[in-house]
Amino acid sequence: MSPYLTMNPFGFPILSTVIFLPLVGVFFILFLNGDNKIKTTAFVAGLLTLLVSLMLFFNFNARTPLFQFGERLAWIPAYNINYVLGVDGISLMLIVLTAMISPLCVLCSWKAIEKRVKEFMICILLMETAMIGVFCALDFILFYVFWEAMLIPMYLLIAVWGGPNKDYASLKFFIYTLFGSVFLLVAIIALYLVNGTFSIPEAMFKGYSFTFQIWVFLAFAIAFAIKVPMFPFHTWLPAAHTEAPTAGSVLLASILLKMGTYGFIRFCLPIVPHASFYFAPFMIVLSIVAIIYGGFVCLGQTDMKKLIAYSSVAHMGFVTLGIFTFTVYGFMGAMLQMLNHGVTTGALFLMVGIIYERTHSRQIYDNAGLGKFLPAYVGFFGLFALSSFAFPGTNSFVGELYVLISAFARSRTAGFFAAVGAVVAAAYMLKLLKQIAWGREDKRDLKDLDVREFVYLTPLAIFVIWVGLFPAPFVRVMETTLVHLFMQLNKLSQ
Amino acid sequence: MTLLPELYMLLFSVFFLFLSVGKKRISLFTTARVLALVGFFVALTCAGARGDLFAGAYQVDFFSQVFKVLLSAGFTLVVFMFEKENEVENLPEFFMFLGFSTLGLMILVSSVELISIVVSLEISSFSLYAVVPLRKAQTRTQIEAAMKYLFFGAISTGIMLYGMGYLYGMAHSTYLPDIMVKLPQFLAQPLGVLAIILTLTAFFFKLSLFPLHFWAPDIYEGASDATTTFIATVPKIAAAALLIRLAMLASSAPAQLATVIIVLAAFSMTLGNLVGLVQKDVKRLLAYSGIAHAGYLMMGLLSFNREGNAAVVYYIAVYLFMNLALFYVVMLLSRRGENVTINDLSGLARRSPLLALTLAVAAFSLAGIPPTGGFTGKFFLFVTAFKAGYLAIVIIAAVNTVISIFYYLNLVRVSYSRESEELRPLALAFHEKVLCWIFNIVIIYLGLMPFGLIDLFRNAM
Numbered sequence: 001m002s003p004y005l006t007m008n009p010f011g012f013p014i015l016s017t018v019i020f021l022p023l024v025g026v027f028f029i030l031f032l033n034g035d036n037k038i039k040t041t042a043f044v045a046g047l048l049t050l051l052v053s054l055m056l057f058f059n060f061n062a063r064t065p066l067f068q069f070g071e072r073l074a075w076i077p078a079y080n081i082n083y084v085l086g087v088d089g090i091s092l093m094l095i096v097l098t099a100m101i102s103p104l105c106v107l108c109s110w111k112a113i114e115k116r117v118k119e120f121m122i123c124i125l126l127m128e129t130a131m132i133g134v135f136c137a138l139d140f141i142l143f144y145v146f147w148e149a150m151l152i153p154m155y156l157l158i159a160v161w162g163g164p165n166k167d168y169a170s171l172k173f174f175i176y177t178l179f180g181s182v183f184l185l186v187a188i189i190a191l192y193l194v195n196g197t198f199s200i201p202e203a204m205f206k207g208y209s210f211t212f213q214i215w216v217f218l219a220f221a222i223a224f225a226i227k228v229p230m231f232p233f234h235t236w237l238p239a240a241h242t243e244a245p246t247a248g249s250v251l252l253a254s255i256l257l258k259m260g261t262y263g264f265i266r267f268c269l270p271i272v273p274h275a276s277f278y279f280a281p282f283m284i285v286l287s288i289v290a291i292i293y294g295g296f297v298c299l300g301q302t303d304m305k306k307l308i309a310y311s312s313v314a315h316m317g318f319v320t321l322g323i324f325t326f327t328v329y330g331f332m333g334a335m336l337q338m339l340n341h342g343v344t345t346g347a348l349f350l351m352v353g354i355i356y357e358r359t360h361s362r363q364i365y366d367n368a369g370l371g372k373f374l375p376a377y378v379g380f381f382g383l384f385a386l387s388s389f390a391f392p393g394t395n396s397f398v399g400e401l402y403v404l405i406s407a408f409a410r411s412r413t414a415g416f417f418a419a420v421g422a423v424v425a426a427a428y429m430l431k432l433l434k435q436i437a438w439g440r441e442d443k444r445d446l447k448d449l450d451v452r453e454f455v456y457l458t459p460l461a462i463f464v465i466w467v468g469l470f471p472a473p474f475v476r477v478m479e480t481t482l483v484h485l486f487m488q489l490n491k492l493s494q
Numbered sequence: 495m496t497l498l499p500e501l502y503m504l505l506f507s508v509f510f511l512f513l514s515v516g517k518k519r520i521s522l523f524t525t526a527r528v529l530a531l532v533g534f535f536v537a538l539t540c541a542g543a544r545g546d547l548f549a550g551a552y553q554v555d556f557f558s559q560v561f562k563v564l565l566s567a568g569f570t571l572v573v574f575m576f577e578k579e580n581e582v583e584n585l586p587e588f589f590m591f592l593g594f595s596t597l598g599l600m601i602l603v604s605s606v607e608l609i610s611i612v613v614s615l616e617i618s619s620f621s622l623y624a625v626v627p628l629r630k631a632q633t634r635t636q637i638e639a640a641m642k643y644l645f646f647g648a649i650s651t652g653i654m655l656y657g658m659g660y661l662y663g664m665a666h667s668t669y670l671p672d673i674m675v676k677l678p679q680f681l682a683q684p685l686g687v688l689a690i691i692l693t694l695t696a697f698f699f700k701l702s703l704f705p706l707h708f709w710a711p712d713i714y715e716g717a718s719d720a721t722t723t724f725i726a727t728v729p730k731i732a733a734a735a736l737l738i739r740l741a742m743l744a745s746s747a748p749a750q751l752a753t754v755i756i757v758l759a760a761f762s763m764t765l766g767n768l769v770g771l772v773q774k775d776v777k778r779l780l781a782y783s784g785i786a787h788a789g790y791l792m793m794g795l796l797s798f799n800r801e802g803n804a805a806v807v808y809y810i811a812v813y814l815f816m817n818l819a820l821f822y823v824v825m826l827l828s829r830r831g832e833n834v835t836i837n838d839l840s841g842l843a844r845r846s847p848l849l850a851l852t853l854a855v856a857a858f859s860l861a862g863i864p865p866t867g868g869f870t871g872k873f874f875l876f877v878t879a880f881k882a883g884y885l886a887i888v889i890i891a892a893v894n895t896v897i898s899i900f901y902y903l904n905l906v907r908v909s910y911s912r913e914s915e916e917l918r919p920l921a922l923a924f925h926e927k928v929l930c931w932i933f934n935i936v937i938i939y940l941g942l943m944p945f946g947l948i949d950l951f952r953n954a955m
Contacts, residue, residue, distance in 0.1 A: 076945050078952060079877065119847075141873070147865040152858060155903075159911040160843070167911060178863070178899050182892040185873070189880045189888070286814065
C-alpha cells in the first residue's frame with residue numbers, strides 16, 4: 001500500500017462494490033422484460049448502493065487526512081496507470097449524496113417515463129457508476145475515464161427523453177463539456193511526463209515551476225469551470241436543465257455540477273497551489289459575478305425550471321467563492337454548500353417534475369395559487385425554497401454563513417457583494433414561492449402528493465432540517481481533510 | 495511455415511478464380527466465410543514464425559506476423575459482414591480480388607526492399623482498381639470512382655517510384671536497412687528530404703493523408719459498401735505498417751521529417767474534420783473521418799521509438815474495429831445496396847436498438863470518448879507525441895477531437911432522437927446480431943483492457 005492510502009478494513013473491496021453495484025443492476029435489467037420489473041430492479045440496485053455507501057460513512061475514520069478504504073491494482077503497466085481508489089473527507093459525502101440521489105431519480109421517473117423504460121433505467125444506473133467512480137478515483141486516467149463516460153448516458157437522457165428543444169440542448173451540453181475535458185487530458189499528460197505517474201496524490205504539492213503551474217491551472221480551470229459552471233461558461237446549463245427529464249435535471253444539478261468544484265478543490269489547490277493563489281482574485285471576481293448575475297437573471301424568469309437552473313449558477317458561485325478564499329471556513333462552507341445545493345436544488349427540480357406531471361406546464365403562472373389545493377406539495381416546496389435562499393434553520397444557511405465569513409475575512413468588498421447576492425436570492429425565491437402558494441384565485445382539479453412522492457421527498461426534507469440545525473456529523477467527517485489541506489497551502493503561501 | 499499465411503491467401507484467391515469460370519453450384523458466401531476464417535487461424539498459428547527470405551528482401555518477424563494477423567482479421571470480418579448478392583456483380587471475382595489484395599498487403603508488411611515493396615503494393619492496388627467498379631449498376635458513379643481511383647493510384651505510384659530512384663541514387667542500395675543507415679547523411683540536403691517524402695507518397699495515398707486524400711470521398715461514395723469497407727480499413731493497416739517499419743529502422747529522430755509529418759498531420763486532421771461537418775452521405779462522412787484519423791495516426795510516428803510505434807499499431811487495430819462496426823451499420827441499413835444518408839438513420843433506435851447501439855459505440859469510439867477503444871488509442875498517441883516534445887500537435891489534435899464530435903454525435907443524435915415516418919422494425923438475423931455484439935464488446939474491451947495487447951505490440955516493435 002502506498003503512503004497516502006490506508007487499508008480497507010472490510011473483507012471485500014468496498015469502493016469497487018459501491019461503484020459497480022449499479023452496473024450489476026444494469027446487467028440484470030438487460031435480461032428483464034416488463035417495465036415494472038425493470039424499475040424495481042433499478043431501484044433495488046440504487047438502494048443497495050446507498051446501503052453500502054452508508055457503511056463507508058459509518059466506518060470512516062474522521063481523524064486522518066489520508067485516503068481510506070484503499071484499493072490498488074495494476075491496470076496498464078506500460079504507462080504506469082493503476083486502478084487506485086480511495087476516499088477522504090472531501091469525497092466521502094459526495095459519494096453518499098450520489099448514492100442517495102440516484103434511487104430517488106428512479107422513483108421520480110416511475111410514471112413520468114413511459115417510453116423506453118429499460119434504456120432509461122440503464123442510463124441512470126450507468127450514470128451512478130460513473131459519478132461514484134469520479135469521486136473515488138485516485139488515478140488521473142481512471143478519473144478521466146469515469147468523467148467522460150458520464151457524458152454519454154447524460155447526453156442520451158437529454159437527447160432521448162428530453163423536452164421539445166432537446167436536440168439543441170443535448171448537443172450543446174456534450175460539446176461544451178467535451179471541449180473542457182480535452183484540455184484536462186492534455187494537462188494530465190503534462191503532469192504524467194513530469195511525475196512519471198498518473199497517481200493523483202503523488203502529483204500533489206510537488207513544487208512545479210510557476211509557468212508550468214499556470215498552464216496546468218488554466219487547462220484544469222477550463223474543464224472545471226465549464227462543469228461548475230462558472231460565469232462566462234454557464235450558457236449550456238439552463239438549456240440542458242430545462243430540456244432534460246426530471247431525473248436528468250436532478251442528476252445534473254445534484255451531482256454533475258459538484259464535479260467541477262470537486263475538481264477545483266481536489267486538483268487545482270493541491271497540485272498547482274501557486275497558480276491557484278495567483279488566479280484566486282480572478283476566480284473570486286467570476287464567482288461574485290455569477291452570484292449576482294445569476295440572481296438578477298432569476299428575477300426575470302417565468303419558467304420554473306429555468307429559474308432554478310439559473311439559481312444553480314448563483315449557488316455554485318458561492319462554492320467557488322468559498323474555495324478560492326483559502327480559509328478553513330471557506331473550504332468547509334464550500335463543501336457544505338456542495339451538499340446543500342445537491343439536496344435542495346435536486347429537491348426543487350423534483351418539485352417542478354411533480355407539478356409538471358399534473359399541469360403539463362412549467363410556467364409559473366400556470367402553476368400559481370396551489371396553496372389551497374395542494375397543501376402538502378406547497379409545504380414541501382416552501383421548505384425547499386426557504387432552504388434555497390439560505391433561511392436560518394435550513395441547511396444552506398450553515399454553508400452560506402461559512403462562505404460569507406470567509407469572504408469577509410479575505411476582502412470586505414467580496415463579502416459585501418456576496419451578501420448582496422444572498423439578498424437577491426431571497427427576492428427571487430420568495431417571489432416564486434408567493435406565486436406558487438397564492439398567485440391565483442381560480443379553482444383547479446389537481447391531486448396532491450401520492451405515497452411515492454412522499455417517500456422520495458421526505459429524506460430530502462429531513463436532510464434540509466437536520467443539517468440546518470445540527471451540521472456537526474457532516475462537518476466532522478470533512479474537517480480533518482480540509483484543515484490538512486489548509487495547513488499545507490498555508491505553508492506554501494508564506 | 496514462414497510463408498503459410500501468404501500461401502493460404504494465394505490459394506484462397508486462386509480457388510475463387512476457378513469458381514468464377516465454373517458453374518456456381520455451392521453457396522459462395524458460406525465457402526468464402528469458412529475459408530477466410532481458416533485463413534485467420536492460419537495467420538494466428540504462424541504468429542511465431544521467423545525467417546529471412548529472398549536474400550534478405552523479405553523479413554518474416556514478429557512485427558510482420560502481428561500485422562498479418564490484423565490484416566487477415568480485417569479481411570475475415572469484411573467477408574463476414576458482406577452478404578448481399580444484389581450489391582456486387584460477379585461475386586466469385588469479387589472474393590478473388592479481395593483475396594489478392596490482402597495477399598499483396600501481407601507481402602508488403604514483410605518487405606524490406608524497394609522493389610518488393612513496389613511489387614506487393616501494386617498487387618494489392620490493382621486488385622482494388624478492379625473491385626471498385628463491380629458494384630451493381632444503380633448510377634454510373636462506380637465507374638467514375640474506379641477511374642479516379644485508378645488515376646490517383648497510378649500517379650501516386652509514379653511519384654513513389656520517382657522518389658525511390660533518388661533514394662537508390664543516394665544510397666546505392668534498394669534495401670531499407672541500408673537506406674535508413676545513410677538517412678542522416680542525406681537528410682542534411684533538401685534533396686534527401688524530398689526523396690523520402692516522394693517515396694512515402696504512395697503510403698500517404700493509401701492512408702488518405704493530406705494532401706493525397708482527394709480520392710477518398712468519391713471512391714467511398716461510388717464503390718459498393720463492401721468494397722468501401724475493405725478499402726477504408728485493410729490497406730490502411732499495411733500502409734501504417736510500412737511507415738512504422740521505416741520509423742523503426744531510422745536510428746534517430748530526424749527533425750526535418752518530423753516537421754513535415756507534423757504539418758501533414760495537422761492539415762489532415764483539421765481538413766478532414768472540418769469538411770466532415772457538412773457531409774450528408776454517411777460513407778462520404780466516413781471518408782473525411784478517415785482523413786482525420788490518418789492525421790492522428792501520424793502523431794505516434796513522430797516519436798521514432800518503440801512506444802510511439804506500439805501506440806500507432808494499437809490505434810490502427812482499434813480503428814479497424816470501430817470503422818468496421820460503423821460500416822456494418824451502414825451495410826445492414828441499406829439492404830438493397832444503395833447509399834445511406836444521415837437522414838436515413840432517423841428512428842434507428844426504434845427500428846433496431848442493437849444497430850443503434852453499435853452505431854453509438856462506434857461513433858463515440860471514433861470521436862475518442864472513454865470507455866471506448868478510440869479513447870485509449872488516442873490517449874497513447876497523445877502521450878507519446880507529448881513525450882517526444884511535440885506539444886503543438888497534441889493541442890491541435892485535442893481541438894480536432896472537439897470539432898469531430900459534432901458530426902459523430904450527429905449520427906447518434908439522428909438515430910436516437912429523431913423520429914422517422916418509417917417505423918418498420920429492422921429485423922436482424924442471428925449471426926448479424928452476434929457480429930454487432932462482437933464489435934461492441936471488442937471496442938469496449940480495447941478501451942478498458944489494453945494491457946495485454948499494448949505489451950504485445952511493444953514486443954513486436
